[in-house]
Structure formats: C-alpha cells, structure tokens
Amino acid sequence: MIPSTIEPLLSVSDLAKSYGANEILKGVNFSIKAGEVKAILGASGSGKSTMLRLIALLERADRGEIVLAGRRLGVDDRRGKETAASERQLAYQRRDVGMVFQQFNLFPHMDALHNVALALTVVQNVRRREALEAAAEMLNRVGLGNRSHKYPRELSGGQQQRVAIARALVLNPSVLLFDEPTSALDVELVGEVLKVMESLAAEGMTMIVVTHEIGFAKRVADEVLMFDRGSIIEQADPETFFGSPAHERTRSFLSHVR
C-alpha cells in the first residue's frame, strides 16, 4: 500500500465559482492522496459537480488553486509569472485528469473500440494499431471485450458507462473523476458499473466520486465529503460519517437518501 504520509496527489484550495450572481462554489478546500477514494455527497445544486468540472478544467474557476502532482492546473507559468492558460494548454493539462459523466457522453458515430481509442491516437499520438489493441484490452478489463464493435446506441446504459470508464482509463490518468456515474441508469444496471469502480479502487486508482450510492461510499471510500450550498460542511471516514454524522444537514440528507 501507499504510505499515508506522502504529499497529496491533488489538492484544491479556496476554489470558487459563480454563475452570474449565483455563487455555486464558495471557496472549497480538500486534498486527496494517491490511491485514495473520496466520495462526495450532497443535494443537487450544492456545487459538487461544479467542483469536478473545475478540476477537470472544463470550466475556469473564479479563484482558488488546483494543484496536481506539484503542478498548478489552469495557469500558464512558462514566462515566470502566472497567467490564465489558453484552451490549447488546458487541453494538454487535461491529460492527467479523467472524467466519467452521468450521461456517459459516448461518441455515437464510433463503435465502442474507437470511442476508447480516439484520444490515444489524437491526443497521445499512439499509432492506430497499438491504440486499437490498448482499447480492446481496456474493454476486456471492464468486461466488454465481446462488445467492442457495437455502437453506443446498441449498448445498454450500464455497458455504455463501462465503455466511458474504459475511455477515460486508457489514457492512464493520475486521478479519475466520476460525476454521478450511476444516476442515469436503470436500477438493475447500477451494480455492473459500481463493480467496475470497486475493482479500480482495489487496484489503487485515485478517484473522486460524486454519488448517491451510500453503499458504494461505505464500502469503497476512504473519506466521505458532504457538500451543502457550495461548501464542504462535513468530512470524515465512512464509519464516522454514516455512523455518527456531526452536522444536522448531513443527518437529514442521509435520512432522505437511505
């Protein structure tokens, strides 16, 4: 196992974001060590998805810092002083952060294999043949080796989400973000996706998971964070968090989810 004394892999400090007059994220701080899994709970609109999008560099923060493996993301510090990174630089920095979306967002015009292989060839300049081999192997790992030539519309929601996980995983990101990965799935398909995620966690993948799956958070997370109105109001190991939540808001939230 990775010793717990090492530097955090990813840390976020005073991260804030507003849409117009609406402050969605009010200066959030937290960090995650390599190999850790953090589960994030909270009502919709509490800022948890926004935080993931900021970390994935899909939107620009109003203030605050995101530091991944000692490097500040979202800024260009090549000329000695820090300025906002260009879209091209952001694209480059996004290589280290994988993202899995609630709606899967697979590319409908490509089969599963090419969905997974696309960024390998286009972003990482891997040769086409090797990229397809790596993609096939990754589909095997999520249990979809026999579905690699199916198009997204021919796959179930659970299968689509597993392809989406393979698509993020094949780029070998140092941290993987999940934005409510099972919320758009029929109940009977949730299990197969959670199973894949649990296996990833067991293999030591660093993951931040926004979820309503309490069971998953209990079994897999090293720490559970409670978001409420743009702030983290509670942060504890699963046993403490679910056993004796300190905050009244957490207690009422949990009573509604369970």
Next chain:
Amino acid sequence: MNFDFSIFWNALTSLNYVNGAVLAILLAVLAMALGIVLGFLIALARISGKRWLVTLSSVYVGVFRGLPTLLILLLAWNAAPQLIPALRSDAYSPFVAALISLTLVQAAYMAEIIRSALLSVDAGQPLAARALGLTPVQTMIRVVIPQAIRIAIPPTGSELINTIKYTSLASVISLRELLTTAQSGVSTTFRYAEFYAAAAIYYLAIVTIVTVVQAQLERKLLWTSKDVPSAPRPEPGTVTLDLKGTKA
C-alpha cells in the same frame, strides 16, 4: 394531340442536351461544394459569439437569402463588369458568373443549415471530447462535425436539388445549360412541348439520382454495427468482470 415523338426523342438523345445536362450538374455540384465551404465559415462566424463576426455573417445571410437569385445572376453578369473593368475579359464567362452567383446564394442557405446542425449536437459531446484532452479544433473535426453532417444531410440534399433547378436561371445570361438548349430548339421549330419535355426528363433524372444517393448516405450514417441491422437491446446483467486483465 399534336406531340411529335420523333422530335422529342431526337432532342432527348442529342449531344446538345447531354452537354446541357453535364453543364447543369457541374455548375450545381461546384456551387454546392464551394457554398458548403463558405457556408461553414459563415456558420462558424455566426456562432462565434464575437459581435462583429456575428453581425457581418448575419448581414451576409440576410442579403443573399433576401435577393432573388435571378437578380443576383444579372448583377454578376451585367452589372459587375460595368463596375469592375477587369471582369470584361473573356475569362469571365457565363459559367464563371453563374458559378459565383449560385455559390454566394448557396453559402447563405448552407450557413443556416450548418449552423443549426452544429448547434443541435448534444453539449455533452464536446464536453467529453475536451475532457479527453482534445483541442478545440480536434473536438470540432473528430466529434462535432461528424455528428453535424448526419443532421445536415437531408436539408443539404434539398439544397442540391434546388441548386440544380436554379441552374436553369442561368439561361438569362446565355449559359448553354439544359433550359437554354431547349429554348434554342424551340426558337427554330416552335415545338414547345417536345423540347421542354426533353429538358424535363433530364431534370427529373438528375434529381432522382441525387435522391437515391442521399438515401444511401443516410443509411450509411445510421451508426449501427453492420451485422445487427435491427440493433436489439442487450440483456442487462450477466456480466463477467476481468479487471486484472488475466484473460486478456
């Protein structure tokens, strides 16, 4: 009924008509191809969010959709050389004038089709592409445009058919396309029905071919695996996991 089939048949099979049809197809296809390129740039300008680009492109679309195509042809052929002496040369043929006119008009229509096709691609698509590290240009080329093409094909097919019919307007600037060919047959024999009918057959044949090609293109872009045309939904559950990659 006074319809002389031998005149009709001679016209239909004459080299003049074949040449006229080839010229019409060439003009329409070239005007559409150039119109799509120009229209794509105008569409990008319209959705760029930059104020002056939006204004400029909106004015372009307004002008070239607003003016009658016949007027644009006359402006290009008669008025432009009056204003620009360089256009009085022989190189500025009726074909070139017609090509420029139809391209400018089709660019305006295609800009609207392409703009709405680009906007109708789900916002999650470019988001996912960016999350994978694709640059804005790569996102456009690999993810957004292929999906927009599928949406744009049916209205583009209609526009191509319209363009083929618009080429007949170029008869007013003495381009020897199909209608001019028919007119010259009429003017020497006064057999209206036979010569016009022959032209009608050509137009219908061309448009039928376009329709068939369009249908095949649409079938190609169904985005399903070829062995399963009906695409049954897979059974949920029954998943074997091999996360350690031992079987691979």
